[in-house]
Amino acid sequence: MAGLLAVRVLTDHFDRVTLVERDRFPAGAAFRPGVAQSRHLHVLWTRGLELMEDLFPGLEQTLLGAGAEDIGVPSDLLWLTSAGWRKRFEVTRLLTFSRPLLDWAVHSRLAGDAALSLDVLEDNEVTGLLTRGPDVAGVALRSGETIAADLVVDTTGRGSRAPAWLAALGYPAPPETLVDPLLGYASRYYAVPDGFDPGWKALYLQADPPATRRTGGLFPQEGGRWICSLSGAGRDYGPTEENAFLDFAKGLRDPVLYEAIRDAEPLSPITGFRRTANHRRHYERLPAWPRGFVVMGDATCAFNPIYGQGMSVAALSAMALDRCLREDRDDAERRFQRRAARSAAGAWLVATGEDLRYRETEAAPTRLTTRVINAYVDRVVAAANVDRHVCASLLDVLALTSAPASLFSPAVLARVAASGLRRPTER
Ligand SMILES: Cc1cc2nc3c(=O)[nH]c(=O)nc-3n(C[C@H](O)[C@H](O)[C@H](O)COP(=O)(O)OP(=O)(O)OC[C@H]3O[C@@H](n4cnc5c(N)ncnc54)[C@H](O)[C@@H]3O)c2cc1C
Structure with a gap:
């Protein structure tokens, strides 16, 4: 997502933009391995959707047209917080849809816009950087080709090799911060039962740390489906085995989610995901930085996903990139890393502040x-x-x-x- 949003911004500033992606993009709203997390509940908060709408006018209508649900928050959301049930006021609204639908909606806007000077290299991989002295001058690909570039944007996610690439150029390793609540997801799709109308459209049952560590979400998605994501911190991982999954749901702080899925028809296997630590690489603190290279998205700051922030922070970073390139091309790279860090700061405080409540969280001692x-x-x-x-x-x-x-x-x-x-x- 960070890459797709960056591409949209870059097409406003450069004559030619090349998107290199390890996967092949599917023709529709389908899973692809490079976004393995897309089988789990993804909430796009209002700010993220607004920014994406700015980048792709009409995106919201596309999502709604494809079956996204528009829910009132918390009016349509039965929400058990750490302090009890939340009253069902009408405060804001959320669109709920599957992550593959959003990825398809964004990618097809890029791929379908002939006015954008965009080359897409799928089923290929960036294996290293081309250099010019201490600066970055392009990328090397798995296919053996090279691409010369004025600016390389690394959006390769948590597995980014930017620290090693920078080290090869003689730059020091970025300081890193890790706050790991040892949390694991397990998720499954269900068919929403015919005539189901309990007075809510979505459920969110939060843990109450440190006393309880389990969270469950049940959200409507396009196609008359629910996605059910169960997660547990402190190594109480959401389980992927059938009976254990239901037992875990039964062990949430209220049985309402279990009662909803107990007799619902499963539409998918149960999949797990455990790479969820809050992990920040502080590129903004490095004393020197190459021209021609920036890092954004999960590659620089990844969050425990339970708070639903990663895609919105990616959108904020894309806007920061736009501003930096608009202001002054000179030193834009360093200014961007500082701005991207600022864009992520609020979300980081929320996610890590909450995660430090769990006794098992691995982090520097709590202040x-x-x-x-x-x-x-x-x-x-x-x-x-x-x-x-x-x-x-x-x-x-x-x-x-x-x-x-x-x-x-x-x-x-x-x-x-x-x-x-x-x-x-x-x-
Ligand atoms: C279980 C889970 C649930 C989540 N829920 C939410 C949520 O509710 N709301 C929210 O906002 N966020 C959520 N997130 C976070 C969100 O998925 C990410 O923040 C978001 O996808 C942005 O990540 P990214 O684009 O930086 O990296 P990624 O999504 O990891 O994408 C990286 C891309 O780079 C490609 N790639 C990798 N290496 C190379 C290479 N060398 N060459 C070419 N291509 C390469 C990959 O194939 C992939 O397409 C969740 C994450 C997880 C794990």
Whole structure:
């Protein structure tokens, strides 16, 4: 996704853009191995969708036309937070669809636009960088070809080899931060039963760390399907075996998800995914940086996916790339790495702040400030369950529309203080 969004931006700045992809792009909304995570629940928050719509006007209509569901949040979402059930206010809306549908919608817009000067090299692979002194001058491919380029954008995801490529050019390794909640997903598609109408369209049952570590999501997708993603932190991984999957669902903090899927018709095998650590490579801190090269998307900052931020942060980074190239070509690469780091900062704080609540999380020792902030966030979550305005502020932060600091504004502080720790217990 980071690559596709970057390509769209680059076509505005360069005469010719080449997209190199290891896979072949499928003809429709289908799975491909390079996006193995696409068999799991993907939520695209409002900010991410807005930015993608800016890049591809009409994208939202394409998704809706292909069967994406438009759900009210939390009005159509039965949401068990760490502090109890959230009242079903109408605060915002979300489109829900499968990840392959989004990938197809974006890719087909790029591939189908004859006005874009774009070459797509599929079933090929970047194996290294071409260099000119200390700078990057293009890429070498698995096929033996080389491509000369003014700018190379690495969007190869968590497996990016940029640190090794940079080391070969004489640059130091980027400092890295790892916050690993040891979390694993297991997911399966189901047919939504005929006439199913319990008064909600989607379910999200969160863990309450450190006491409980399991989360379950059941969201509608195009084609009359649900995707059910179960995840557990602290090595309590979502299981891929049939009975264990149902047992795990039964062990969530409320049986509603289990009761929904128990008799529903499975449409797919159960698949697992465990590469979920929060992992940041701080390219923005390197004292020197080559011209002609940038790194974006999961390759520079990957999140525990349970908070649904990766694609939206990729969209923010694509916009940052656009701004940097518009401002001044000189030194745009370094400015981009700094801006991309800033674009990811809020999401990083949310994801790691939450993950540090699990006892098993592997990370540097938790600071006192994190514990104090988390104690306040507990109060915000409890207040958001009963107060529509606090709920809207919290959703703005989760949806990356506002910075986490906005939760400390006087208006939110006052409402949080006024609502106390009331916990609505009814669904
Ligand atoms: C289980 C799970 C659930 C998730 N849920 C959400 C969610 O709800 N919401 C959300 O916003 N995000 C979610 N994410 C994160 C999201 O999937 C990523 O942040 C998003 O895909 C952006 O990643 P990317 O494009 O940087 O890298 P990737 O998606 O990893 O894509 C990398 C691409 O590079 C290609 N590639 C790799 N190496 C090479 C090479 N050497 N040469 C050529 N091509 C190469 C791959 O084939 C692939 O196409 C989830 C992630 C996981 C694991």
